[in-house]
Amino acid sequence: MQVFDKIISDRGSRYAVSGGAARNRDEVAAFIAELKRNKRFAKATHNSWAAILNGEPVKDDDGESGAGALMLQMLERAGLQDHVVVVTRWYGGKHLGGDRFRHVADAMRHYLRETGLGD
Known part of the structure; x- marks a missing residue:
């Protein structure tokens, strides 16, 4: 498990x-459970995730509507299979509008770049 915390902050959301x-x-569920053992992640507003498992795209927005689809699109472009990526957001009290999608994409790019798994 690789975790990159506090990578983006905007209007109170982190x-x-x-x-x-x-x-x-089952392995995705185990990964999410392990992540949420950390109380900080368990208390997050959203733990959106996406994965391509045996060629099948799966996702869960966890209330952050549209985040999973964007994450899947980026995983497909990167050709990353049998790997789950979770973007966590702690809501800061102000709506971000479309900027939230930019932040999800930036978080995904950060993960792919830092792990060397993208392109």
Whole structure:
């Protein structure tokens, strides 16, 4: 499990990105459970995730509507399979509008760049 915390801050909202190997939904569930063992992540407003498992795209927006689809698109472009990526957001009290999608994309780019898994 790789975790990059406090990578983006905007109008009080804070973002982190995490990821690791996952070959099936059970492994994704175990990854999310492990991440949430950290109380900080358990108390997050959103833990949106995406993965391509055996060629099947799966995602969960966790209330951050549209985040999973964007994350899947980026995973497909990077050709990353059997790996789950989680973008975590702690809501800061102000709506971010479309900027929240930019932050999700930036978090994904950060993860792919820092792990060397992108392109």
